[in-house]
Amino acid sequence: MTRASLRRQRGITLVELLVAITIMTVLTTMIIAGWISLTKAYSSTSRSDKQRDSSNQAIARMAREIRDAQKPLGAIPAAFTYSEPYRIQFYSTFNMAGNSDPTSTPRLTQFRLQGGTIYRDLLTAAGVVSSSSILIKDVVNEGYHPNKALFTYSAVDAYGDTYSSSTTRTVSPATLQTVRILLLVDLNPGKSPNYMDISTTVQPRNVRHQ
């Protein structure tokens, strides 16, 4: 090895190394912070969009099924059997195979909000849940203060006046005329709360005041 080649092989100084490490640390920190922030934003946006979409689908589904409520033959007095703030139970032909046949029998269906989840239940004639599916999670009507009823009902009283169900007055399922659905959902479940409400009013076609 010649003297000249040894002169060209100069190492880096300690200062240069420290500066390089500092710059790399800063850059790496910025990149990681940006990454974390981006993934958080993505998951938050994704979660809220999905929840928003689910809310729209859920309320549309409930509205369509309730609109289709139909009293079956026999001694059952009305198309609706329960009209409670967090539960509605009714007979419906919605989505039944052969529902274009006017003589097909409506089946007992219910929507219930329990523990922040809305379930859609199909029930036997005796009122026992035979199958259940989740319509939407992270519904906060129950936990919200003051409580927001998922279902509010209106009916016509003996004097021909319309009134709505409330904490002090209930509407008998046999007399209800319209159902208001108010869905209060958390768009950012498990994180800082971000609530959204969506509502619609349904006129069940088969209980129209004639």
Place this chain on the structure above:
Amino acid sequence: MVRQWNERGATLILVIGVVATLAILAAAITALTVNVQHNTATARTQSKAFNVAEAGLDAGQSALWVNWPKPVGNETPSPLPSVNPTTFAQEFVSSEFPPPKTGAFIDVKFYDDDGNMANPGMRTGYNYDQNKNDYMWVVSRGATGSRAAKVQAMVKKVTLDLRIREGVALYTDSTLSTKGAGNQPVVGLDPPAVAASAYARGGWIANTDQTDLEGGIALNPDQALPLEQRTKLTDIFPDAILTSVIETANGAQKVYHSQGDIPVEAWSTQPRIIVIEQGGVDTKDIPDTDPFGVWGDGQPGNGDPGILIVLSGDMKSTGQQKAIWGIVYLMDGILLEGNAMIHGMLIAKGSADLRGTRAVNYNSNVVNNLNRPFALTVKVVPNTWRELNPHSTP
């Protein structure tokens, strides 16, 4: 600086990696947003298609109201009711309700019911009321954009049996004044009627001659009876019928504030009922009930009579030729002079002052035709409405 053989472009790779990751995230968020927007748009379109189908159901009911297809004998009635898709579509703004990608914008079908009232079914082989029981099914399919909806309901023809007393030319709770031109009677008879009654509870103020009432018109024939047994207005035209008739007119938007609000087609469309809230009605300013007939010939016009009700204030004529075929019911009085004429029956709570040529001719055909049950409306039978085949499965 001399480039070392082992120097690598780590920074560039790092930057490319970060940019690629950012691009993937941005694309994912965009895709998600687009998907949500698409779902929302689809739900809105589905809702619009449902509204179109429901409007089709209403249009079907309306078509049945105008023309309930009940066969005479065993023959298929003609024409059958229909909903014109072109006219129907004109009611919808095309920017909000674009034409469907496939199929018709609206398709309304009519079927007979199977006669089973407990669990009504449909007979798709008959598109008219073959069993003549006044029940039919309407099936409406509406479509807009990429979505369609279908609804069906059984409907019932609701009729009103008027039960108006026949053989009454005129009734007034007040006085009847008559003054015919020359020997002409002002209260008479249209053939084939040969006799009718006229009631003037406040008395008759007659002209010097007694020819104001045509032979065959008996004035106050129950005068000899005790007061409580005499014919009352409600015996001739019951209040319940009056209420039903006014409600029917209200439902058909045929209650008008004043005569100036009455469209010319008011008589020619069903139901032939006109209710005017404000008096001061002049016969020359209301539609002719017999636009195609020959005035005063006593023949045309009695096939499609109507009912004219004035709720407040009086009615008069100012001489113009005008024929009203039907029943005129006034809460107040009437002055008819000149050539105006009622073929049917006149009921006035106030006084009736009849002058000039014939003013009221009792027409038995008119009253008989009005006494037939006629379609008040076509209603959805509760518990038969269904939305068919929603697209999702349980």
